Amino acid sequence: NAGVMQNPRHLVRRRGQEARLRCSPMKGHSHVYWYRQLPEEGLKFMVYLQKENIIDESGMPKERFSAEFPKEGPSILRIQQVVRGDSAAYFCASSRTSGGPQETQYFGPGTRLLVL
Amino acid sequence: AQRVTQPEKLLSVFKGAPVELKCNYSYSGSPELFWYVQYSRQRLQLLLRHISRESIKGFTADLNKGETSFHLKKPFAQEEDSAMYYCALRVVSNYQLIWGAGTKLIIKP
Numbered sequence: 001n002a003g004v005m006q007n008p009r010h011l012v013r014r015r016g017q018e019a020r021l022r023c024s025p026m027k028g029h030s031h032v033y034w035y036r037q038l039p040e041e042g043l044k045f046m047v048y049l050q051k052e053n054i055i056d057e058s059g060m061p062k063e064r065f066s067a068e069f070p071k072e073g074p075s076i077l078r079i080q081q082v083v084r085g086d087s088a089a090y091f092c093a094s095s096r097t098s099g100g101p102q103e104t105q106y107f108g109p110g111t112r113l114l115v116l
Numbered sequence: 117a118q119r120v121t122q123p124e125k126l127l128s129v130f131k132g133a134p135v136e137l138k139c140n141y142s143y144s145g146s147p148e149l150f151w152y153v154q155y156s157r158q159r160l161q162l163l164l165r166h167i168s169r170e171s172i173k174g175f176t177a178d179l180n181k182g183e184t185s186f187h188l189k190k191p192f193a194q195e196e197d198s199a200m201y202y203c204a205l206r207v208v209s210n211y212q213l214i215w216g217a218g219t220k221l222i223i224k225p
Contacts, residue, residue: 003159004159031211033211033213035213035215040125040217041217042120042122042202042215042216042217042218043202043204043213043215044215045212045213045214048211048212056211056212059212091160095211103211104162104165105162105213106161106162107152107159107160107161108159109158109159110159
């Protein structure tokens with residue numbers, strides 16, 4: 001099992017461009033979570049998805065950010081018209097189930113987004 | 117609101133010395149607490165969770181509800197313990213993890 005995969009590992013964008021971050025969950029996992037980590041801070045929850053459904057997007061900025069997890073293919077976090085403040089590390093995690101005392105979230109290596 | 121505080125950004129100790137990484141949380145109910153570790157150039161991985169009451173790599177953590185703490189301890193630090201350590205809280209029957217800012221642990225030879 002290759003674990004949670006994220007690509008690209010590093011992404012550089014100019015202000016106003018779009019950023020697309022991809023996450024492939026572990027085999028057998030159908031729950032995906034996205035977190036953002038700003039410099040010197042802990043991770044902050046953004047969105048929780050299951051296949052073809054957004055379950056909780058309470059941590060997503062209201063504008064420019066969107067996420068999807070299609071029936072086939074990876075989950076995608078999309079940031080339109082990026083601004084310098086979007087520069088951060090974006091982590092994806094997956095789990096077999098959601099909640100529950102035995103559920104563990106497994107993390108990908110993250111995508112470092114730099115907006116120039 | 118739920119919150120996790122790791123008061124030390126950086127902790128440096130000598131090899132063989134005891135280590136304690138502090139974690140305090142605020143939550144009025146019964147939380148689940150976790151410690152995650154990120155070694156250099158590796159991904160975040162779960163170190164231990166309070167529900168399991170296990171010891172991993174010599175580390176232990178006890179949930180103290182009276183002090184709302186979940187400090188991570190190891191009696192004798194090893195050089196390979198150098199890493200970033202994150203404390204995280206999950207509200208029971210929820211899935212969101214609430215994270216501390218992390219503590220960088222450096223073990224000096």
